[in-house]
Amino acid sequence: MASITFYGAARTVTGSKYLLEAGGSRVLIDCGMFQGLKRLRQMNWAGTPFEASEVDAVLLTHAHLDHVGYLPRVVKEGYHGPVYCTGATAQLAELIMLDSAKIQEYDAKYANKKGYSKHKPALPLYEGRDVLETVKLIEERSRGKWHNAAGPIWFRYQDAGHLLGSSSIEVEIREAKTTRLLFSGDVGRYDGPLYHDPQPAVECDYLVCESTYGNREHPEGDLLESLREVMKRSLARGGAVLMASFAVGRSQQFIYLLQLLKCDPSLPDFPIYLDSPMACHANDIYAAHLEDHDLSEGELCGDRPVLGGPAVHLCRSADESKALNHVKGPAVIISSSGMMTAGRILHHLKHRLPDPATTIVLGGYMAEGTRGRSIEDGSKTVRIHGQDITNRAAIEKVPGLSGHADRSGLLQWSGAIKTAPKRTFLTHGEPDSMDAFAATLNSDRGWDVACPEIGERCELD
Template sequence: MNTLKIHFLGASGTVTGSKFYLETPDLNLMVDCGMFQGLKELREINWAPLPIDASKVDVVLLTHGHLDHTGYLPRLVKEGFRGKIIGTAPTLAITEIILLDSGKIQEEEATKANEEGYSKHHPAVPFYTVDEAKNTISKFESAEKDKWLPLSDTIKLRFRYNGHIIGATFIELDISGKIFVFSGDVGRIHDVLLSKPEKPQWADYLFLESTYGNKLHPKEDVEGMLVDLVHKTITNGGNLIIPSFAVERLQSLMYTLWQLFKKNKIPNIPIFIDSPMGNNVLSVFQEFPEWHKLSSAEYDAMCTHFNIITSYSDTWKTIDNPRPKIIIAGSGMVTGGRVLTYLKQMIDKTSTSILIVGYQAEGTRGRQLLDGAHELKIYGKYYPVKASVNHLESLSAHADQGELIDWLNEIKNIPENVFLIHGEPSALDIFKVKIRDVYHWNVTIPKLNDTLEIIL
């Protein structure tokens, strides 16, 4: 009797660190290989050896390029992985940008921590280096979406368009005739840049993200809030800081602000884009036009409207510029990146507005700001929060509960099991009840490092 063993190595009982390891009679597969972010006890898991033998992993399959789905790849290679890493071409392009940027940031932060002595580790070392990221990238192999790709005599897979970010997919794995569907992160039905997600038609076993399994995104007046914040910024003679994810969110914000200017709803206030990684992602939009809605003419016109910062010296010139302005900078959860430089200089000013967009994981500075923190710790020092903090939830790139339920409605069979992953405990519990009520399916919430055997 052939069996498959699945190990839930991440995004199980939490939102980050997506890693699912499948031991089959033919091959050993890993779906996603993400880094844990947020709470300290989660981040510390990154440094612990995997509870599996990395050298026995034959193939890694990537749903999309975000760090919490790809950021552990260089460590997997360091632990002995020698196989292929397969994803769509734009996913691999995004992953390359993210891994190189992440390696650079980790090297810089380790150096800074050692120079200023604020790390508890002596010496502080990067989680991985740029060279280790480059070694990982050499193992990339792209696959077309919608086409079945054989991995062995009994295993084939298919990548299906999923919105969320450019290149993102859900994965259908056919293993000995049983269909395993890994949702990845499901995108929005209505997105300014991306088409609506495609839907699975069959799933014997479904691994379903639950980030917003307990919520419906509010029907916010996004344009109205942005217009109000821009006028407030001009009136106060201050700065509007928008921490942004470099992939998709940054481009969506650019598009929305550009449209507001074109409609004469906001004046020609200077808008600075300070995200080296985000700038690189813009080139991916240019390279893969079939993966998004923007025409090449729209893309070119949009980009010329913004001040794209390319050097750290220009970051300081922007800070020293006394004019009211908008600054969009990474990272989206305020965990690192250029946005920290701006916040250190501006968060203690009442003329500053901060706009938080999208999901903020537990333990991140973004979540602390949303929870009303009176001070923020940045590189070992505390800074008082006197800026106004605003929140736009509806710009999230994740489907909400209603959209996730809708995403399931073309599945023709009754799955043998639905595993809820990539969600915080309250979201998982509520979403489990909702799926049972709507579809009457068997639903399981796996815990971190759970293993399960499935008969093929």
């Protein structure tokens, strides 16, 4: 009998791993790293809960670390089969996994130098060479066509509208009877900037659906108009506009939206500086896959490129980053990290926070305890590199940039399924969000909904 085991993203939002078994074949859907709380991060070191060498194939929904970040570890432990994904996901996954390995190697080296690790010596979860071995296994597959994964297990990708290359996965187990599963991946937002709307969910016997925003709605209002008002105030101050951003996805959305605003004659012209080697690399990948974007708003700009062009300066080297200290406003500097915990953004904050002409634009959630949350809360001093930096900058917020569908979006996406699945499994959400969405599906649609625990195995009849 076919079965699915939930080895990650169960009662939590991270570490997506689902092992599907049928007809003697074993296929892993996503292979993500646990992130966030210490108890979750420690699960990355608890040992792979299945025999890596016995898995026949891996299917990836998209390239975010919590969906691909554990894959090099599985390869290191003996996995040698194919890794299937879209072409854009293949390129982004390589970039993200290499960055993850670099950070782990640095952290292990630093821990050994300072002697604070209980492990002697401290080791990374995997290294760059493990990523390179992983990349050799990647095989690109197009959307909209059926492909064989292993044995009786077939799959087809559909656009999830969440990140460049992101997909939901239809899976068919073709035995005496055909059993169809649908894995949502991360469902994107409707009418979100840069990405197409997610393709509707399809009829299925079993649904595995994310529930990140299962109990929340995104703020109402037009995102571009919100940013327009923020930029009017920011540019009027005459200083630099600092945007802390995640390197992959959010940075490209910022560039797209800012390019649209540059077409507005009521705004003064301004240059855009993207200051992050990883974000610059991701920008190159985005520019190479324009067919995967919804650039309909960009039609207002005529022939002006919306993801690049002479107004967008890509700062890859440290010297190019340092030179931004001499840039006078008005100008926009997009830099990482997203919550201002590390990276080049810290140098810009240190240099420009004391200037009241500076504007800090918060474009996403700032977790408690991060430097971004301190700035959001109006702290008059910000500690950077051991120094307390006076904060006189203006703080602006642009809500609604999340790449996940909210509660209404998830209901809209799954509402395309007219016949109730035999069972719906909710994953990739905090317990309160997951439980609330489960209650909605059960009460409003009469669906049989389960919220599996990590390690729970469920048979598919």
